[in-house]
Amino acid sequence: MNRVELRHIPLKAPDRFFGLRKALPPVVLMGFLLAFLLVLARLCLSVSAFSQARWPEGLLLVLATATTLVSLMRQLPGQNVLLASLVVVLTAGAVESLNSIVGIPLGPCVCGERIGRQLFCMLPWPVPLIWLVTLLNSRGLARLVLRPWRHGRNYGWWLLALTVLLTVLFDFGLQPFATKVEQYWSWKPTRLPTDWYGAPWVSFLGRGVAMLVLAAFVTPLLLNKKPVRPPPDYYPVVVWSSLNLLFFTGAVAGHLWAAAVLIGLGTLLATGLAIRGGTCSTTDAR
Numbered sequence: 001m002n003r004v005e006l007r008h009i010p011l012k013a014p015d016r017f018f019g020l021r022k023a024l025p026p027v028v029l030m031g032f033l034l035a036f037l038l039v040l041a042r043l044c045l046s047v048s049a050f051s052q053a054r055w056p057e058g059l060l061l062v063l064a065t066a067t068t069l070v071s072l073m074r075q076l077p078g079q080n081v082l083l084a085s086l087v088v089v090l091t092a093g094a095v096e097s098l099n100s101i102v103g104i105p106l107g108p109c110v111c112g113e114r115i116g117r118q119l120f121c122m123l124p125w126p127v128p129l130i131w132l133v134t135l136l137n138s139r140g141l142a143r144l145v146l147r148p149w150r151h152g153r154n155y156g157w158w159l160l161a162l163t164v165l166l167t168v169l170f171d172f173g174l175q176p177f178a179t180k181v182e183q184y185w186s187w188k189p190t191r192l193p194t195d196w197y198g199a200p201w202v203s204f205l206g207r208g209v210a211m212l213v214l215a216a217f218v219t220p221l222l223l224n225k226k227p228v229r230p231p232p233d234y235y236p237v238v239v240w241s242s243l244n245l246l247f248f249t250g251a252v253a254g255h256l257w258a259a260a261v262l263i264g265l266g267t268l269l270a271t272g273l274a275i276r277g278g279t280c281s282t283t284d285a286r
Contacts, residue, residue, distance in 0.1 A: 025070045029235065032063040036242045043181075043249050054114060057182070061126050064133045064239050071235035072136065075224055084221040085132055088214055092131035095210055097123050105206035107199075108188035115184040130174070133239065135211055138166035139222070140236025144274040147232060160215055167211040168204055169266045170240065173247035175199040176259040181250035197259060232278035241271045 039056045072081045099106045100122045115124040142162035149155055176197040178184040190200045224230055244267040251260035 025067070025074060025235065028063065028067045028070050029238065032060070032067045032239065033242070035060040035063050036246065040246060040249060043246070043253055054116065058116060058126065061129050061133070064243065065129050067235060067239055068133055068136050068140075071140075071233060072222070075226075075230045075233065076222060080221045084218040085136075087218055087221075088132045088135055089128040091210070091214055092128040093119075093123055096127050099206075103188075105202075105210070107190060107203045107206070109185050109203075110188065111185045112183050114182060131211075131214075133243070134167050134170050134174075135163070135214060135218075137236040137240040138170060138211075139163045139215060140233060141166055141240050141270060141274050144232055144234070144237065145270070145277045147277040148280045156219075160212070160219070163215050164208055164212045166240070166270060168208045169270070170244065171204055171207055172196065173244050173251075173259065173263040173266070175203070176254070176256050177247040177250040180256060181254045197256060234275075234278060237271060237274050237278075241267055 035056065039060050042053070042056060069081055069085060095105070097120070098104065099109065100111075103109075111118070111124050116126050118124050139159070142159050143150075145162060146155060146158055149158070152158075179186055179198045187195070187198045187200060187203070190202070192200055192202070195201065196204070244263055248260055248263040248267065251257075251263060
């Protein structure tokens with residue numbers, strides 16, 4: 001009688017945090033949307049007793065950061081997401097700290113009291129988080145727009161270029177909101193005869209170059225190496241579009257019509273292309 005040898009097949013260890021990773025993103029997103037509605041109501045209602053409060057915008061930024069990170073962790077290893085975030089935050093802090101001292105590479109900027117407490121007497125704590133939210137959500141939005149062509153030969157270059165373009169577009173909406181509506185910071189005059197609601201043009205150029213370098217550096221950490229194609233992730237669309245809607249509302253409330261038109265058209269175009277890219281298959285685009 002032949003003996004049947006049983007081979008011990010190693011089983012994959014169960015993911016203890018699978019349930020948490022699945023349930024946490026919608027909860028954090030709901031918190032972000034509630035904070036967004038709170039800040040939006042403050043802009044629209046203009047209640048004098050509430051208009052001086054600083055914590056709603058701070059809470060919105062924290063929840064936007066949390067939503068961005070937990071949505072990425074659904075498809076990428078947590079250590080990759082955290083390492084990429086650390087690189088962005090530290091680099092942003094270094095660039096902004098250097099700029100506060102010598103006015104390079106973004107231009108001479110002075111932060112006000114409403115932006116929040118400063119770290120090391122030169123860097124307001126929200127600034128690195130703004131860079132993080134801007135870059136990661138712009139990249140997520142670009143991935144959705146280019147999703148039908150993700151197997152193309154030049155997909156990586158197009159993704160990098162579109163990510164930087166979306167970060168600059170986001171900055172064009174942020175600057176009027178921060179300088180004219182909320183007075184978070186102000187820009188000193190430069191030799192250039194024109195600016196964008198106080199922000200010098202060199203600011204957008206310097207930030208675009210910095211975002212390009214950062215996006216190229218963190219891309220290897222944010223690559224999904226799973227063989228199965230992941231479903232489209234619409235969390236970046238919600239965060240990016242909601243914040244731009246906030247900028248649009250502030251521009252309308254402050255009668256900044258050029259900014260309102262640019263923000264409105266840019267948001268509608270980017271959001272529409274992202275939704276179309278998310279619902280379009282690769283074969284449909286060929």
